[in-house]
Amino acid sequence: MRKTLTKPLLATAAIAALATPLVHAQSSSFEGFSIGLGATSADTTTEYVHGGSLSSTNNDYNGVFQLQYNAPVSDVFVVGVGLTANASDLKAGSIGANQYKVRDAYSLYVTPGYAFNRDWMGYAKLAYLNANLKDSLGNSYNFDNGWGYGLGVQAMFGKNWFGQLEYMVDQYNDRSVGAGDTLKLKSNIYMLTAGYKF
Numbered sequence: 001m002r003k004t005l006t007k008p009l010l011a012t013a014a015i016a017a018l019a020t021p022l023v024h025a026q027s028s029s030f031e032g033f034s035i036g037l038g039a040t041s042a043d044t045t046t047e048y049v050h051g052g053s054l055s056s057t058n059n060d061y062n063g064v065f066q067l068q069y070n071a072p073v074s075d076v077f078v079v080g081v082g083l084t085a086n087a088s089d090l091k092a093g094s095i096g097a098n099q100y101k102v103r104d105a106y107s108l109y110v111t112p113g114y115a116f117n118r119d120w121m122g123y124a125k126l127a128y129l130n131a132n133l134k135d136s137l138g139n140s141y142n143f144d145n146g147w148g149y150g151l152g153v154q155a156m157f158g159k160n161w162f163g164q165l166e167y168m169v170d171q172y173n174d175r176s177v178g179a180g181d182t183l184k185l186k187s188n189i190y191m192l193t194a195g196y197k198f
Helices: 002-022
Strands: 032-050 052-072 077-086 090-095 098-115 120-135 140-157 161-171 175-178 181-197
Touching: 032 090, 032 161, 052 098, 052 181, 077 120, 090 181, 098 140, 120 161, 120 181, 140 175, 140 181
Parallel strands: none
Antiparallel strands: 032 052, 032 181, 052 077, 052 090, 077 098, 090 098, 098 120, 120 140, 140 161, 161 181, 175 181
């Protein structure tokens, strides 16, 4: 009787030992803290509403710093949290002779992802946004309750290095700038990032 029970138990233990490294096998490639440096191409629109509406869009380029932590939640699903910060100002349109620029922009975000294999992951992104809009007249307007959403793909190159490409739509809450006057700010952004995972 003892021998009869022992063999199945040993077989079960052996199978469990072999299977354990496979748990989260795909998603574990993306686990951990990472830092990244991105380059963006952004179409940013400023709209001034005063009875009627005036708007202008600029395409501009910028650098972005990224810090992120990914945690596997199954063998294929990953959840990441992180932050980004723009490295410099971003042109945001001209209305009349007044040039607008986005300054001090940052985001806090979450990225649910799906690991296609150990090297490739697709993800969605939802971000809380904060930025300052400055014009050439010296006025400054804080946009502190924006939301961004988008999609991206990340590829691992070896154990630590990665690259990612994403597209985001950033929509900031309207800002009242006077009696009946409103500023609106929106961006469509492509970002290419190179990074290192610890």
